[in-house]
Amino acid sequence: DSGVTQTPKHLITATGQRVTLRCSPRSGDLSVYWYQQSLDQGLQFLIQYYNGEERAKGNILERFSAQQFPDLHSELNLSSLELGDSALYFCASSPRLAGGREQFFGPGTRLTVL
């Protein structure tokens, strides 16, 4: 158990809908990262938040957004969903903004768009 929690574990929805994925980092970790993992693309970095502020962006679509709240939990919002958005979404956390420490991953949310 990495100490990172994600809810829900599974999510099934329809095209065009909007969903919210939630992540609670390990106690004391200030950085939260979101990743998407699909069969053909592997793990893709989406976005990083540090202590409530966006700090780095990767391959995140404009239909997707995220935020980190004062209690440090984070939410990833996916809107206007398409079939191709079906994937595993992982959250990871680390203590600092950068340098020296590994990222610990949560168990993921499996999103299925029908």
Place this chain on the structure above:
Amino acid sequence: EDQVTQSPEALRLQEGESSSLNCSYTVSGLRGLFWYRQDPGKGPEFLFTLYSAGEEKEKERLKATLTKKESFLHITAPKPEDSATYLCAPRTSQGGSEKLVFGKGTKLTVNP
């Protein structure tokens, strides 16, 4: 553009048959290289961090090594419970923050 290539894509071994997995990379602002293990449907589990060429780290039957452009994960006398996908991820620096760039992984199957 940052690129990470892992080979082979899949590897089948008999229990006790040692082998190596390769991770080659071209990234800017390298700040270390990470190895993770991922079981089906689960989150990646941290194995090793390597920071400089020539560095080696060991954990049970696994040993990770790093050169300037490659990293290897050596598996000695593997057991069926070592079956998993092994992911490598160079960490790159951008604008004061850092991100991991993952390879697509090597799926290892160890048969009893």
